[in-house]
Amino acid sequence: MGEWDTVLDDIMEVVLERLNPQDMARMRSVSSAWRAKTDSLLTTLQLRHAQYIPEATGITHLDVCFYAHHSFTAGTLQPLQHLRRLRKLVLENKARAQPTLLGLGHLGSQQTLLVEIHVKAFIVAVDSGIDRIRALRSLHLASCILMMGKGQGFPAILTGLRQLRYLACKGCSGLNSRPFARIASLLSLETCLLNCSLRMSDDTCADIASLTQVRTLGLACSALEGCLTPACITYVGVQSLCRMTQLASLDLSGHAAISDASIAEIARHLTVLTHLDLRKPACDSPGAEIVGDDGIVALSSLTLLESVRLSQAQVGQRGCAALALLRRLRCLELSYCDSLSDTPVCELTLLSHLSELSLAGCASVTDIAVTALVRVMPALVRLDLSACHLHVGDISLYAIATLPKLQMLRLHSCERVSDVGIKSLCAGAAAAALMHLDVRGCERISDTGAACIGSSLQQLQYLSLEHCHLVGDRGIRSLSALPHLEVLRVGGTAATTDSIAAEFAQRVRLESPSNGRIWWMLES
Amino acid sequence: MRTVILRSSDGADHIVSSEAASLSRTVQSLLEELEAKEGEESPLIVPLPNVCDCTLRKVLQYCIQHTEPGTNLTGRIHVSETRRRDLEVWDRNYMLVSTDELYHLVMAAHYLNVPGLLELCCEGIANLIRGKSPQHVRQHFGLVNNFEKAEEEDIRRTNLWALVDEKELAKK
Numbered sequence: 001m002g003e004w005d006t007v008l009d010d011i012m013e014v015v016l017e018r019l020n021p022q023d024m025a026r027m028r029s030v031s032s033a034w035r036a037k038t039d040s041l042l043t044t045l046q047l048r049h050a051q052y053i054p055e056a057t058g059i060t061h062l063d064v065c066f067y068a069h070h071s072f073t074a075g076t077l078q079p080l081q082h083l084r085r086l087r088k089l090v091l092e093n094k095a096r097a098q099p100t101l102l103g104l105g106h107l108g109s110q111q112t113l114l115v116e117i118h119v120k121a122f123i124v125a126v127d128s129g130i131d132r133i134r135a136l137r138s139l140h141l142a143s144c145i146l147m148m149g150k151g152q153g154f155p156a157i158l159t160g161l162r163q164l165r166y167l168a169c170k171g172c173s174g175l176n177s178r179p180f181a182r183i184a185s186l187l188s189l190e191t192c193l194l195n196c197s198l199r200m201s202d203d204t205c206a207d208i209a210s211l212t213q214v215r216t217l218g219l220a221c222s223a224l225e226g227c228l229t230p231a232c233i234t235y236v237g238v239q240s241l242c243r244m245t246q247l248a249s250l251d252l253s254g255h256a257a258i259s260d261a262s263i264a265e266i267a268r269h270l271t272v273l274t275h276l277d278l279r280k281p282a283c284d285s286p287g288a289e290i291v292g293d294d295g296i297v298a299l300s301s302l303t304l305l306e307s308v309r310l311s312q313a314q315v316g317q318r319g320c321a322a323l324a325l326l327r328r329l330r331c332l333e334l335s336y337c338d339s340l341s342d343t344p345v346c347e348l349t350l351l352s353h354l355s356e357l358s359l360a361g362c363a364s365v366t367d368i369a370v371t372a373l374v375r376v377m378p379a380l381v382r383l384d385l386s387a388c389h390l391h392v393g394d395i396s397l398y399a400i401a402t403l404p405k406l407q408m409l410r411l412h413s414c415e416r417v418s419d420v421g422i423k424s425l426c427a428g429a430a431a432a433a434l435m436h437l438d439v440r441g442c443e444r445i446s447d448t449g450a451a452c453i454g455s456s457l458q459q460l461q462y463l464s465l466e467h468c469h470l471v472g473d474r475g476i477r478s479l480s481a482l483p484h485l486e487v488l489r490v491g492g493t494a495a496t497t498d499s500i501a502a503e504f505a506q507r508v509r510l511e512s513p514s515n516g517r518i519w520w521m522l523e524s
Numbered sequence: 525m526r527t528v529i530l531r532s533s534d535g536a537d538h539i540v541s542s543e544a545a546s547l548s549r550t551v552q553s554l555l556e557e558l559e560a561k562e563g564e565e566s567p568l569i570v571p572l573p574n575v576c577d578c579t580l581r582k583v584l585q586y587c588i589q590h591t592e593p594g595t596n597l598t599g600r601i602h603v604s605e606t607r608r609r610d611l612e613v614w615d616r617n618y619m620l621v622s623t624d625e626l627y628h629l630v631m632a633a634h635y636l637n638v639p640g641l642l643e644l645c646c647e648g649i650a651n652l653i654r655g656k657s658p659q660h661v662r663q664h665f666g667l668v669n670n671f672e673k674a675e676e677e678d679i680r681r682t683n684l685w686a687l688v689d690e691k692e693l694a695k696k
Binding site: 026 | 643654658668671
């Protein structure tokens with residue numbers, strides 16, 4: 001017999017990955033050597049299948065539990081209460097259409113040691129009881145529907161959590177007139193990301209402004225709600241936020257009423273800002289203001305800025321020249337700035353360290369400007385030229401192909417991009433690292449282009465070919481050789497389901513056309 | 525095609541194509557070193573002091589089978605559906621070994637760093653454990669129940685749910 005007692009941990013780890021918790025628990029009762037090995041390898045357990053959770057409760061020493069599944073019911077969550085030593089809990093409901101009710105208060109009565117909670121796509125009842133998790137430092141609620149007491153606001157329930165540093169409710173919704181009332185009582189908060197469609201107003205800003213520890217603040221509003229309540233945060237709100245001089249990162253995207261005066265105010269007071277996001281929804285509602293060169297010039301006094309995101313702004317020569325002075329800038333977005341033409345854009349060539357650039361929807365920008373920018377920005381990792389459909393085409397791709405670090409390229413609706421451009425992209429240095437490619441709506445791309453992608457872009461994880469109606473079965477089949485592909489969007493192509501071999505379909509998530517309504521919530 | 529000589533711990537030589545030998549990342553890097561040192565011409569002898577002759581023979585069976593024409597080195601591109609299915613059947617038969625052999629094989633696969641073989645072996649081990657009672661597993665793997673009395677009692681209590689169907693399993 002071999003010395004199975006001393007089998008290497010590396011090997012044991014691969015074996016364990018293939019077993020379900022029930023088998024793992026049995027392995028712990030085989031011998032003391034195996035017990036010790038299993039325990040040391042099993043501090044984290046990732047549960048992928050619903051039937052495992054009752055069984056996982058046998059491994060009571062677990063301190064981290066990831067649980068993602070398609071069909072949660074109240075019953076599947078029940079056994080969680082046995083895992084009393086959990087310190088981190090991640091629950092993700094993959095079937096977004098059928099949310100399950102999760103009571104945070106109930107959770108709090110069992111798992112008092114939790115330090116971190118992530119909940120995605122549940123109906124979350126924020127009720128009393130959660131304050132029993134005294135050690136809780138971070139609470140993430142993503143895409144959840146929040147249920148809270150009338151007129152109370154959920155921060156009121158959280159006031160007992162003295163350790164809470166991180167609060168995020170990205171993309172959450174709920175019905176309440178003042179959901180963030182009493183947020184001022186969460187004094188220990190350092191990061192506060194309330195980017196969701198709940199109502200935000202100048203009052204919320206005034207409440208938040210008294211939190212002196214917060215360095216990262218997100219008050220983004222989704223585009224959909226943004227159109228309904230256009231002026232939710234106005235100049236008055238921004239003024240109160242400007243009391244938070246310690247802020248390093250501020251996200252006010254989705255608020256149409258941000259004006260040049262608001263930006264000037266931010267530039268004057270928030271001197272240590274490194275990240276600023278002021279993107280706006282596309283709507284002409286009554287309270288909407290337009291950001292122009294005056295506001296952008298004011299930004300140039302914030303010399304620490306590393307990331308600036310603007311959209312729907314009237315950027316001209318002066319604005320671009322001011323942005324070019326921000327030498328620390330690594331990420332710049334100027335999306336849907338219709339007036340932006342080649343001459344101002346060429347001012348940006350001074351920003352040679354940029355790793356992320358977005359000129360999405362700047363339809364007046366041409367191949368000439370894109371080529372000039374790309375030539376001087378060898379460090380670009382993410383590039384977005386979506387909807388530059390009038391003048392950006394294959395010629396830009398010749399230049400883009402030389403970017404050695406490029407990981408993400410979005411060209412959606414760039415109708416002038418054809419197989420020729422894709423071929424040169426696949427032949428260039430960029431092919432080595434590219435992981436995310438979006439050519440949705442590039443109608444000139446055919447099977448030839450898809451075949452190039454399939455044979456050259458070995459690192460590709462995400463590919464969207466939606467509405468490329470010249471791409472057919474042959475093109476899709478040639479993509480099956482891509483080893484890392486995880487998401488393939490094929491809606492609107494000529495491909496039939498037959499083209500996708502069963503094995504390929506199992507590995508890759510095929511997605512139907514997306515719902516683009518709340519676009520920036522989904523993207524970040 | 526270039527051939528190389530792999531020398532096992534008991535001194536026996538095996539002549540294989542460099543392509544098959546390179547499925548082992550350990551051998552591949554050793555080969556690169558040797559080539560750089562001794563040039564293209566001289567015969568390449570790779571000593572493998574951690575692998576005995578009969579295990580090495582078994583490992584090489586795998587390497588040769590998995591580099592036959594039709595399989596690309598990366599193992600992904602250009603593998604036809606039928607070829608893939610044949611290989612799966614071959615792999616299944618290949619795994620019909622004693623637990624003892626399996627131990628030596630998995631240790632060799634780990635030492636030689638043959639990713640495909642390592643996964644295959646681990647799947648084999650997992651199959652021996654899946655759905656078996658601890659008693660069964662002990663018998664299979666030649667392990668001794670060396671728990672203290674109190675410890676065993678503790679296991680029984682916390683793992684009740686896992687042991688409930690033990691009697692049923694024992695019947696099988």
